[in-house]
Amino acid sequence: MIFLTKNNYLGGKNAARSIPQRRQSCETLGNILKNTMKTRKQIFIVSSVFIIMIIVTFILGQEYETYQRNNEFSMNDTGIPIYNLKRDALGKGDIGAYQNLSTEYLDYSTEEFLPIALEMANRHNYPVAYFDVYFTLTRIENLHEDSNSIEDWENWNPKMKRLAFEYLLAGAELKHEQSIEILQDYFLKNKRLSKILNSQSDLIKTYSKTLEKIKSNR
Numbered sequence: 001m002i003f004l005t006k007n008n009y010l011g012g013k014n015a016a017r018s019i020p021q022r023r024q025s026c027e028t029l030g031n032i033l034k035n036t037m038k039t040r041k042q043i044f045i046v047s048s049v050f051i052i053m054i055i056v057t058f059i060l061g062q063e064y065e066t067y068q069r070n071n072e073f074s075m076n077d078t079g080i081p082i083y084n085l086k087r088d089a090l091g092k093g094d095i096g097a098y099q100n101l102s103t104e105y106l107d108y109s110t111e112e113f114l115p116i117a118l119e120m121a122n123r124h125n126y127p128v129a130y131f132d133v134y135f136t137l138t139r140i141e142n143l144h145e146d147s148n149s150i151e152d153w154e155n156w157n158p159k160m161k162r163l164a165f166e167y168l169l170a171g172a173e174l175k176h177e178q179s180i181e182i183l184q185d186y187f188l189k190n191k192r193l194s195k196i197l198n199s200q201s202d203l204i205k206t207y208s209k210t211l212e213k214i215k216s217n218r
Contacts (some may be wrong), residue, residue, distance in 0.1 A: 130171030
């Protein structure tokens with residue numbers, strides 16, 4: 001038999017009373033946790049939006065800089081689409097279109113014009129294009145007739161060197177004045193770079209008549 005004392009009775013009564021209080025405390029704690037999670041979620045969302053805004057601003061800034069570079073006014077812009085110039089120059093042999101292309105390509109790296117000059121020379125036998133092949137090949141190697149040493153020219157890739165002189169001589173054979181002047185000023189006998197041309201014995205033989213004419217007209 002269990003005897004219910006006054007203390008036991010009061011303890012049970014107090015415990016009974018504490019149940020709602022515990023529930024209330026749990027609810028309060030739950031609300032705090034809920035609010036904390038909500039606050040963290042809001043902070044995460046705000047932070048994410050801020051980071052995205054920074055990234056988007058950076059990308060837009062880069063695109064704007066690229067747009068500005070691509071749309072800067074150039075004195076070499078002929079106002080004619082390059083596609084049209086290539087079509088007319090290389091497809092039809094249009095000299096005016098080729099001249100405009102050579103102007104447009106002053107804004108490009110030197111080597112990018114080489115395929116155009118080669119095709120214009122080979123397909124349409126245009127004298128200026130032959131010289132342009134020579135000029136482009138030498139400038140790709142940073143070779144200049146009046147400044148680079150003989151050693152620089154001698155160390156040039158043999159195949160590229162031969163190709164350059166072949167087109168220079170072909171231009172001279174077609175009576176292109178600048179090609180003839182370059183040969184007269186730098187590569188004929190007793191000129192600074194005569195040794196370089198003399199190393200191309202097969203080309204000298206092929207273009208012997210042209211070289212003789214150039215020498216006689218000096």
